[in-house]
Amino acid sequence: MAESAVSLLFDQLSVWLQEEQKLLAGFKEEAELIHGEIGQMKAFLRVADAKEESDPQLKEWVKYMLRFAHHDTHGFKGYLKKFCASLKNLKAKHQIASEVKAIKSRLENAFKRQQTFRDIYPIINQGSSSSPEWYDGRGDALLLEEVDVVGIEKPKQQLLTWLSSIDSGLKVISVVGMAGLGKTTLVKKVFDDTSVKMNFEHHAWITVSESFKVENLLQDVIKRLLEDAKQPPPQGLEARKADGMREFIYNFLQNKNYIIVLDDIWTPNAWEAIRYAFPRSTTHGRGHAACSESNGHVYKLEPLPEEKSRELFYGKAFPRNSCPPYLEEISESILCRCEGLPLAIVVIGSLLATKNNKIEEWEMFCRSVGSELEGDRLKRISNLLSLSFYDLPNYLKACFLYLSIVPEDELIDKARVSRLWIAEGFVEAKQGKTMEEIAEGYMNELLNRCLIQIAETTHDGRPRKFHIHDLLREYIISKAREHNIVAIDSHGETQWPDSVQRLALDGFINRTQQIYKGKYIRSLLFFSPANSEWGPILHEVLRSGCKMLKVLELRGAPVDKIPDEVFKLCHLKYLSLRDTQVNVIPKSIGNLGKLETLDLKGCWITELPIEILKLQRLRNLLLYSYGTVNGYYEGIQGFKAPYEMGRLLCLQKLCYLDLADARGDRIEIVREIGKLTQLQRLGITKLRREDGRELCSSLSNLTNLRALTIVSFEEVEYIDLEYPLSPSTFPFLRTLELLGRLERIPQWIGSLNALTRLSFKWSRLREDPLEYIQGLPNLLTLGLEFDGYEGLELNFKTLHKLYLSKLRGLRWVKVENGSMPLLHDLAVWDCKSVEMLVGVEHLKNLKYVEFSDMAEEFVERLINEKREEGDEWRLAHVPLVVFNNWVNGEWKIRQS
Incomplete structure (x- = not known):
């Protein structure tokens, strides 16, 4: 995590040094020296980060580097920018030079401490670990008796069925699921089953360590196979090269049936290192790295159902008696927190069994599960959760901990969190991909590692919302606080540290709570701010000097006017006023030149000032609301666009542009749409029939579209889209919604090979539309609604x-x-x-x-x-x- 923070500082300085070469002429050498030294620190910390949990002293060093990075991200860069406008002033130059010297001095001090750790832990520089082994608890599962495992029979039988159906060729079976579900326990029961022992000539169980070396891993495989065959290891095994060991394994297993368990493969590197050593028959892996080889043989282990969870919990918490009536309600509450996770149920149930059914101790435990995870009594759970966290690549750690901002009873919205990650600077740019695509890849990695679970999908099965296990959420809240990623206050009781950079306030806020007055805050997120004290707290926080704010989330706030202080936040990248009563966007919106996301969905705004065109970095402009009558969709309220909307060249999402009474020539505004070639989602309302030709001309330029919604001026107005569009115009279009009368289905719809969802509303089609669209190869969802079809x-x-x-x-x-x-x-x-x-x-x-x-x-x-x-x-x-x-x-x- 310290490496992440230093990376952010390093990257920001790189950009600033490039942009302000003239400005830095007087002390460019010192600035570049700082830049270079921070680069070295970044490389050192990449290794230290991964090993901090196993060494308390190293952990303190990483914390120190976090404090250094968090200060100087704003310290060095902030001081330079502060005096940018008045650089000609000699006094300002002296101040800047003074600040640079101070930072340089602090950096030298940091490097002295770093050198101490290099001397004490020279192995850090080699990328391996010689520090005391960190007990992770995975081996405990190998000691469990089958009678201790609830609900294992069905998954065990499925795996045995797959094993018995193997004919020839290498077969890979993957068992996946979040930490603590019992994957190791399940596979061990299968591995030890009599039928498996009888049907396979050779058996080997290999535990893949977190920081494995290819040679050591291959040596383990050879030793286990030879041990199973009651043969001694070959002479000079340790001296062999990796290729020689792969060849030995291949020859030893050639033309034989064997089963090899690789516990726990998470990274593709581990699987790629050994996969070609295995001929024929079967192998088994725990983890996602081998899933691509599994050919459908991937067993996703699910949490225990409610009844099985209760059976397991009661058996551990009340080993000699039944649950007393006065503990039933609190037992259900604790079970709910466990969410079917067997390890959590066993450990927590066993712990509560020591409390002699005292309700006050049970209630105290229920209130403090998060802090209990940090103590010794739930160490087995926190160690397993730590394994999953520390196994993450560095660029994912901050992203994962950031998910702790989402309140306990809310799902994680993929689009929203992706935009927040980007604004926070967590997403690393890659050539050929948009930032949103990279962020989606991050989310998929967390999903593949079973750290989040899919809660809702889109119409075509893509994840839309996620859920995070309650105990895992408690763990990352603790880690996020420890690493200063975000401070979360859900009860108005937390004392926010002076160094906090991101502050998430959830629910009721105590007016007597300490109001944050630090200067380093970069993100402020209010969740469910419905109480009357919300307004004063917002104004007080904004007035407290948080000039570096990048993220301001005010979704659902009881506010009808944007505070003036917001428009002084020149670094703001993300502003959400979704579902507020705000009805006007002032001209001062143009001050927010770095804004990338403006979320005004569900507001009362119907018009944007022309100053919006100053936001040249704007990527997402969401301003619309849905109307319903008697539970039915009634229409979409968009916004009136200023003239020359096509100047916002970075826009990727534009919803919904209202063409009625547009300022200037309506046709010109339709033409402006064609300049927004980066658009992936476009929504248009109040389209008139005579605008159809010009709209089709503009659409022909939007080859990146993924979703398109077109709404007619009124329900009886025709949408005229019967103008030729090339089959290659929309190669990625997945969703098409047409709301308005159609004389017939436009022919170009039949060439939308990527289309998965098609919706017609008010269309009054008389010919069966299925005759025109049945050739679409990927169409999954069809909506015919609100007189979309008039046939019988x-x-x-x-x-x-x-x-x-x-x-x-x-x-x-x-x-x-x-x-x-x-x-x-x-x-x-x-x-x-x-x-x-x-x-x-x-x-x-x-x-x-x-x-x-x-x-x-x-x-x-x-x-x-x-x-x-x-x-x-x-x-x-x-x-x-x-x-x-x-x-x-x-x-x-x-x-x-």
Whole structure:
């Protein structure tokens, strides 16, 4: 983590030295010396960072470097910028020189301390570890008896089935899941099973250390195989090269059945180092590095279900008696925190068993789980969580700890967190990729390492929101505080350290709480700031001198005006006023020249000042709200764009641009859209029919689009998009929504090979649209809503999700036998003329069917069919069938 902070300082100085060569003429040599020395420190800390947990002294050194980096990120760069405008003033020059000398002195002192550690720990420079081994607890799982493991039978049987079905060739089976789920325990039970011992000639269990060396790993494999075969190791094994050892393993295993467990492979380097040593048959890996070789044989170990969790917990917490009634409620609360994690349930249950059923001690433990993780009693859990954290590549550590800002009861929104990571400077630029694409890659890495879990997906199955295990969240809150990544206050009780750089305030704020007055704060995030004390605290914090603020998150705040202090934050990169009552953006928005994200979704703003065009770094401009009536979508409220919108060349998301009563010539504004060639998401409202030709001309330039929404001027207005667009115009377009009347489906839609979601609203199509779009190779979701289709009958062929809404003339929906084999979601809303669903019994993969606001006769017919036909009912194979009705201003839900 110190390396991350020093990297940030190093990178910022690099940019500043380039930008201000003339400014630094008087002391350029000193500045470059500092720059070079910080680069050396960065390299040293990359190794020290990874080993700090195993050595208390080294840990203190890393903390020292964190304090140094955090001070001088603002110290050196901040002082220089402070005097940039008045550099001609001789006094200012002397001040700058003085500050540079002071920083140089502090750096020399830091290097003296660093040299001390180089002398004490020379092995750090070699990239390996000679410090005392850190007990990680993974081996404990090998000592568990099967009777101690709850819920293991089903996954064990699946793995045994896969092993028994192996014919020839190298087969890789991967078991994945977050730390503490029992992966090692499960695999050990499989490895020791009698059938496995009988069916494989050779068996080896290899534990892959965190800082493995290829030669040592290969030696372990050879020794274990020979030990299993009761043969001595070959002479001179330690002196052999890696290639020679791979050849030995290959020849030894040639034409033999064998099973090798590699516990715990996380990095591709470990797998790549040994994979070619294995001929034929099977190997097994714990971790994601080998998943690409697994050919579908990847078992994702899930948390224990509620009943199994309770069984395991009660067995440990109350080994001789049942749970007393007065502890039932608090037991459920603690179980909820464990979230089905077997290791946590066993360790916490065993610990609570020592408290003699005293409710006050149970309650105290429940309140302080986070601090308990830092102590000795839950060391087994925190050690395993630490393994996952310290195994992360350095660029991911700060990103992961930053997730602690998300309140306990909120999901992690991928788009939001990615934009925050970018604004914080956590995302390292790479040629050929946008920052958002790199951030998405970071999120996928955390997902692949099972540190976060998917909670919601997009229509095409891509992750949209994530969940983090409650105990893991408690752990990273502690680590984030320790490494000064972020301070989190959810109860108004935390005393914020003077050095805090990022401050997240969640929920009720105590007015007597110490108000932060430090000058180093760079991020301020308010969550659920609904109490009356919120406003004064915001103003006091903003007035306290936090001039370096980069992130300001005020989502949902009870405010109708942006504080004037916000527009003095010249370093601000991220500003969110989502779901506030703000109704005006003042001209002073132009002062925020470094702003990259402006999130005004759900505000009362309908117009932006022309000064918005000064924000040349703006990448995300989100300003819209959805209207609903009786629970139904009614329309989108966008914003009126200033003239020359095309000057914002960095824009990637622009939602939603209102073309009605636009300032200047409306056609000119449509032409301006064509200049925004970096756009990936575009939303347009109030489009008139006569603007169609010019819009298609502009769209032809937007080859990076991933999502496009076009809304007509009013419901009865035609959208005219029947102008030729090249098949290569939208190679990446995944989502297309057209809201307005269409005489026919534009022909170019048939060439959108990447399209996964297509929605028509108000379109009043008379020809079956399926005839025109059935050739789209990746289409998964189709929405025909709000009179999107006026025909009597629809015949479906292939989709994953189907939504039909307010199709007043539709009477029959027919599904051909063998069609849409992958359809899993079907929703029919307010199609009151529908009499029959024909062939729905053929949809064997349906998981969810919803009927909302349908004719009462239709609903009663289906319910009667179920009552009479039982297991023969045509929807009996669907796990969840829901009937919704709008009654007295709210939805009444019935499940079948």
